[in-house]
Amino acid sequence: MSDQSRRKPSASERSRALYVISVAAELAGVHAQTLRIYERKGLVAPARTPGGSRRYSDRDIALLNRISELTSEGLNLAGVKRVLELEERVVALERELAETRSEAAALVAETRRQYRRDLVPVPRTDLVPRPGTGPAAST
Template sequence: MHDQNRAVYVISVAAELAGVHPQTLRIYERKGLVDPARTGGGSRRYSQSDIDLLRRIQELTNEGLNLMGVQRVLELETELMAARAETEALREQANRALADTRAAAAEQLRAQRRDLVPLRQDVVLYRDNRPGRTR
């Protein structure tokens, strides 16, 4: 199993994997776009998640965004992912509540049917036999 967040790549390897110069990674770090792990001696270590982020930054800069624009897009993408996760959680909660409501309604209907007592009903023709009444 490969851990996406395990910081294993040194800056030169990370830069090569992301297709940028190591100095570019240092700039990205100074701008707050990426935050690599540090060893005890202070060396940067990048994870696969960091590499994926660096590639996304490169995509955005290649499309013409400056680093401020990239930062805003990344923030909005993070917010969108959080909103989607929240929406999905709420959808699941609503579905569970609906299923519970349906089950309770079905049980109540079954209980009501158990309480019903069938009546025998006969159809009887009514005749008014009182004196002076004719039909």
């Protein structure tokens, strides 16, 4: 297997609309008419050629597979749409949380650096004289 075939496709490659409706339907394991219904219901939005033909991307195929999973679990199309919306929202919130955590960590690190700059070194003085030192030793 070559390095080219093992590498993960980039985001732009996954979103490139390559497949006509019949190929997309076959890849997703559904009928082409089902894809048209999904589009009418707002579940998938394939790209369009200048002539108006639908073109599906690898990302669309993955979405179609997810829709198939959800419908096989008993959800109707309205339920599938809601689940997909919620899954998308979860991804967005996880991304936002990761950014917030990163920003917070950077602020904590900067605050610690600031505290270190504000510390003033104090020469060490013994509170208790060591044996053989101090005023009593000189007499």
